[in-house]
Amino acid sequence: MQNAVKKILAEIGDKLVTQLRTELKNQGHIATGELHDSIDYEIKTLGRNTTLTINAEGVSYAALVNDGSPPHFPNIQNILDWMNVKGIEPDDDKTKKQVAFAIAKRMQIEGIPTKGAFEHSHNTYRTGFVNRVFGSNRRHIENKIVDGLAIEIETSISNTIRSINKDG
Numbered sequence: 001m002q003n004a005v006k007k008i009l010a011e012i013g014d015k016l017v018t019q020l021r022t023e024l025k026n027q028g029h030i031a032t033g034e035l036h037d038s039i040d041y042e043i044k045t046l047g048r049n050t051t052l053t054i055n056a057e058g059v060s061y062a063a064l065v066n067d068g069s070p071p072h073f074p075n076i077q078n079i080l081d082w083m084n085v086k087g088i089e090p091d092d093d094k095t096k097k098q099v100a101f102a103i104a105k106r107m108q109i110e111g112i113p114t115k116g117a118f119e120h121s122h123n124t125y126r127t128g129f130v131n132r133v134f135g136s137n138r139r140h141i142e143n144k145i146v147d148g149l150a151i152e153i154e155t156s157i158s159n160t161i162r163s164i165n166k167d168g
Helices: 002-026 034-038 062-067 076-086 096-110 115-120 129-167
Strands: 039-046 049-056
Touching: 002 034, 002 039, 002 049, 002 129, 034 039, 034 049, 034 062, 062 129, 076 096
Parallel strands: none
Antiparallel strands: 039 049
16 A cells, blocks of 8 residues: 555656746746756655655755745845846946845845846746645645545455455
């Protein structure tokens, strides 16, 4: 039975990882690809319990991308680093530092995501990539587990009855 549970959880894990990565891309959150590539799953069995855990190992900002943040003045160097990764260059006589400061000022007023950030989204969302994927899959996950276990239980009962009939 435990192998069947692991198989069901692996199918769910594969689907969720794929959809989380796709949602990140659709929301326009790919800069280095570090968060995208870090999303994975792990199945653990301890005694009679088997669990599926979705991880973003080694990425400290996954919650910020999912939840956004209230208005605050961020670290300018972090913005400069992000600008370098994204290849953002000032298009007039402003310096990169001035552009980074303007972005920080907007975050101080609006929080994250800023209103301007939505232009990078391909699906109109900039937060909730985890919530959207898990929310839209909740029913599928429940059905997959229930249906898979029902088949396993039915098979187990049939095998037991055949064994009893053969021995009896």
